[in-house]
Structures are given as structure tokens and as C-alpha cells.
Amino acid sequence: MTTLDSSQAPTLLRHNPLLKLWRTPVFNRVFNAALPYAPDPVRQWVERKRTLARKVDLQKLVSQRSRLVPESAFREVLARGLETLIARQGREAIGDYLEFGVYNGTSLTCMYRELKASGLDHVRLIGFDSFQGLPPDAHLEDEGRWRPGSCCSSLSLTTAVLEAENVDLSRVTLVPGWFRDTLNRDTINRHEMRRASVIMIDCDVYSAAKDALNFCAPLIDGHALLIFDEYWPHGLDGKLAGERRAFAEFLDEWGCFEAQSFGSYIRRSEAFLITRTF
Numbered sequence: 001m002t003t004l005d006s007s008q009a010p011t012l013l014r015h016n017p018l019l020k021l022w023r024t025p026v027f028n029r030v031f032n033a034a035l036p037y038a039p040d041p042v043r044q045w046v047e048r049k050r051t052l053a054r055k056v057d058l059q060k061l062v063s064q065r066s067r068l069v070p071e072s073a074f075r076e077v078l079a080r081g082l083e084t085l086i087a088r089q090g091r092e093a094i095g096d097y098l099e100f101g102v103y104n105g106t107s108l109t110c111m112y113r114e115l116k117a118s119g120l121d122h123v124r125l126i127g128f129d130s131f132q133g134l135p136p137d138a139h140l141e142d143e144g145r146w147r148p149g150s151c152c153s154s155l156s157l158t159t160a161v162l163e164a165e166n167v168d169l170s171r172v173t174l175v176p177g178w179f180r181d182t183l184n185r186d187t188i189n190r191h192e193m194r195r196a197s198v199i200m201i202d203c204d205v206y207s208a209a210k211d212a213l214n215f216c217a218p219l220i221d222g223h224a225l226l227i228f229d230e231y232w233p234h235g236l237d238g239k240l241a242g243e244r245r246a247f248a249e250f251l252d253e254w255g256c257f258e259a260q261s262f263g264s265y266i267r268r269s270e271a272f273l274i275t276r277t278f
């Protein structure tokens with residue numbers, strides 16, 4: 001069996017002429033067509049090289065990924081939020097962290113680190129995402145602000161990022177799929193969700209944010225920190241749209257929550273301490 005550590009692998013792939021040839025489109029088609037007729041050892045060798053190449057590609061994507069959330073400023077809001085929640089309802093009452101829009105995991109990693117720093121080892125992190133980017137009809141909302149398929153990170157890439165950041169995956173549940181299919185009672189029961197204490201809405205699009213907020217409503221008990229990453233969407237000049245519109249409607253329609261401003265970590269973001277009043 002080929003064993004390579006991750007630092008060796010890219011160099012070996014770069015310098016292996018046969019693999020370079022195999023990756024050129026014409027030869028790749030010829031090799032692939034001939035492969036089923038090759039003897040077992042050749043096919044096994046190819047499979048090993050393919051697995052290695054996939055690993056190397058993934059590592060490259062992990063190291064070159066974009067970070068959409070400013071880490072230290074975001075962590076500062078989380079730290080303050082956790083402190084406030086602990087002061088108001090005690091450590092044991094802190095429930096799940098729910099994130100709507102995980103992309104490649106920057107904000108989820110920040111929350112993981114902040115929970116560790118606060119010693120809140122019982123809090124689970126549950127992330128919802130299509131892992132296919134923004135929905136196909138995203139351009140029909142919010143005055144055409146969004147591009148369908150943008151902000152796309154596959155489940156395997158996001159998992160690789162979390163692993164590279166030393167996030168304990170046993171504390172993380174990633175729920176792949178479109179919100180309209182995943183945000184339902186079935187999911188609440190399957191993951192035995194009882195209380196959400198910190199909620200990160202980072203799915204940009206109005207309808208997605210609305211689905212996320214409605215999903216969270218029955219899980220907000222007492223207080224929760226609610227964070228919107230794109231509360232003031234760039235290019236919409238303060239119009240009531242996107243996550244802000246979803247939140248305004250949510251407060252109005254449910255009628256049982258009070259929201260208190262909790263600052264922001266970037267110009268377009270906004271955080272709130274939300275309290276169930278009955």
C-alpha cells in the first residue's frame with residue numbers, strides 16, 4: 001500500500017510524468033476507456049493513485065479557501081454573547097449552536113473555538129447547508145442581488161476544512177440539503193433538538209433566512225443570540241430585503257419575541273439578543 005504523508009504527496013504528483021500525462025484530457029479519456037480491460041494490479045494501482053490525487057486536490061482547496069467571515073471580530077461577538085447567556089440562564093441551560101449557511105466552515109470553526117475557550121463542552125454545533133451554493137432561483141429574490149450556485153463548498157471540502165482546523169467532528173452535525181427539505185419536525189426529532197441558544201443566519205437570500213428563522217422559533221426558550229451576517233446586503237442601499245426583511249416579518253408574525261441590538265462584527269452584519277416573552 002502507498003503511504004505518503006500530506007507534505008510529500010503534492011511534490012510526488014507534480015513530478016510523476018505518468019500521472020501528469022494521465023491528467024491531460026485526451027490521454028485521460030484513452031486511459032479511462034482502456035482501464036476496465038487492464039489486469040487487476042494495474043487497476044488497483046490506478047485506484048490508489050486516484051485516491052491520492054483526490055486527497056491532494058482537497059488539501060489544495062483547503063489551503064487556498066476563502067474566508068467569508070472576519071474571525072476575530074466574529075469571535076468577539078460570540079464571546080460576549082455566550083457570557084451574556086451564561087449570566088442570564090446559567091451554563092447548563094446553554095443549548096445548541098445552529099448555523100444556516102456553513103459554506104466552507106469559517107464561522108462554525110470560530111464558534112467551536114469560542115465554546116472550547118468558554119468550557120462549554122456540552123454544546124453541539126449543527127450546520128445546515130445545501131453544499132451546492134445559493135439556490136437555483138436565488139436571482140429572483142432581493143432585486144436580483146444573488147447569483148445561484150455562488151458560495152459553493154462541497155460537504156467533503158467543508159469536512160476537510162473542519163478537520164484541518166482541528167474541530168472535534170463528534171460535536172458537529174452537518175445537515176446537507178435545501179432548507180425547504182431539511183428544516184422540518186423530522187430533523188428536530190432525529191437530532192433530538194430541544195433548545196437553540198446561538199443562531200447564525202448566513203444564507204443571504206430572503207426565503208432561506210425566513211425558513212431558518214421559522215425553524216428556530218420553537219427552539220428559542222428564554223434567551224438566544226441571533227446573528228445575521230448579511231443584514232445590510234451590499235448594493236441594496238438599506239432596503240428591506242434579504243435577512244433583514246425575513247427577521248422583520250418573523251418578529252411580526254410570531255409576536256412572542258423581543259429583540260435587543262447586540263452590535264455587529266462587520267458593516268453588513270447585525271446581532272440581537274432575542275427573548276421569548278410568552
Ligand SMILES: C[S@@+](CC[C@H](N)C(=O)[O-])C[C@H]1O[C@@H](n2cnc3c(N)ncnc32)[C@H](O)[C@@H]1O
Nearest residue numbers: 101102103106107129130133178179202203208
Ligand atoms: C455566505 S455563505 C455562508 C458562509 C459561512 N457562514 C462561512 O463562515 O463561510 C452562504 C451559504 O448559504 C447556503 N444556502 C443559501 N441558501 C440556502 C438554502 N435555501 N438551502 C441550503 N443552503 C443554502 C449556501 O450553500 C452557502 O454555503
